[in-house]
Each structure stands twice: as structure tokens, then as C-alpha cells.
């Protein structure tokens with residue numbers, strides 16, 4: 001498992017807590033937060049947000065790590081990494097609340113988690129992100145941490161009621177450490 005807490009220049013990644021529910025619930029209501037994501041329907045009830053947080057808290061940390069991305073202990077987003085094939089491959093996902101988009105927070109958090117994962121697991125060969133092809137912000141984050149576009153899975157995911165393509169971005173160990181690391 002990766003460290004429970006990761007500190008970067010401006011952020012602290014730490015486990016979610018039940019006391020985060022109101023803060024997280026407020027920013028998840030923004031429709032643009034889930035516009036390109038599979039399986040997320042807004043509006044959510046506060047109980048549904050609490051279930052999401054509960055799943056984050058109860059996660060099997062050997063195979064999945066989830067952190068709240070915080071500034072002065074207040075969550076501004078979340079980031080997760082799932083490991084498979086005995087920690088040889090991983091998939092990463094991230095979100096930042098809309099009020100602070102474009103300030104480099106997703107890039108900073110993702111860069112730190114990619115770094116931590118490659119350092120912790122010597123056999124880890126690739127970390128990938130699956131991204132809706134129109135999710136320009138997410139594509140920029142992936143590129144900024146050194147991921148390359150490997151291809152696009154056609155009609156692969158269900159976003160709202162629409163079947164959508166999914167672009168696969170990945171960084172291989174051979175390309176790490178990344179060009180832009182802010183830790």
C-alpha cells in the first residue's frame with residue numbers, strides 16, 4: 001500500500017473522513033464534475049455522498065488507495081489508484097472541485113501519486129488513465145505527468161445515457177521520473 005498521507009508543495013493528500021461529507025457533497029453537485037464520468041448521476045443525495053466516502057474509507061488499501069486532496073485540511077478533490085496483476089499495472093483517477101480548476105492542483109496531486117507508486121512498487125510497469133476524449137482538462141493533466149495517448153477504445157463506456165469512447169493514456173516506468181514533478 002502507499003503512504004496514507006502525501007504532502008506536495010501546496011496540497012496534502014490524506015484519507016477521507018466522514019466529516020468531509022458536507023464539503024464533498026457541495027462540490028459534487030456541480031454537473032460539470034461528472035459530465036465526462038461513467039456512472040455518476042447528479043444530483044446526489046447527501047446519503048449517497050456519504051456512501052461514496054464510506055467506500056473510500058473502507059477500501060482494501062493493498063489494491064486501491066484513495067486520498068482526499070486537501071488545502072488546509074479542507075477537501076478540494078480526490079485521487080485514487082487501483083493496482084492489478086500483483087502491482088505490475090495501475091489505473092489512476094482524479095477530480096478537483098470546479099471552483100479551483102486550472103490552478104494545477106490535479107497535475108500536482110497526480111504527479112505525486114505516480115511518483116509514490118513507481119517508488120513503492122519496483123515491479124510496477126505502467127500507470128494508466130482512461131479519459132473521455134472531450135475531457136480536455138483531464139487529458140492535459142495526463143500529458144503533464146508524462147502519459148502518452150496509446151489509443152481510444154470505441155463505444156466503451158456509459159456516460160449518462162450515452163455510450164462514449166474512452167481514450168487510454170499511460171506512463172511506463174521507462175519514462176519515469178516525469179518531466180514535471182511538484183512534490
Ligand SMILES: CC(C)(COP(=O)(O)OP(=O)(O)OC[C@H]1O[C@@H](n2cnc3c(N)ncnc32)[C@H](O)[C@@H]1OP(=O)(O)O)[C@@H](O)C(=O)NCCC(=O)NCCS
Nearest residue numbers: 033094095096101102103104105106107136137138140141
Ligand atoms: C480534469 C480535472 C481533474 C482537472 O483539474 P485541474 O486541477 O483543473 O487541472 P490542472 O489545473 O492541473 O490543469 C492541467 C492543465 O489542464 C488545463 N485545463 C484544466 N481544465 C481545462 C478545461 N476544462 N479545458 C481545457 N484545459 C483545461 C489547465 O489549464 C492546465 O493546462 P497547462 O498544463 O497547460 O497549464 C478537473 O477538471 C475535474 O475534476 N473534472 C471533473 C472530474 C473529471 O473529469 N476527472 C477526470 C476523470 S478521467
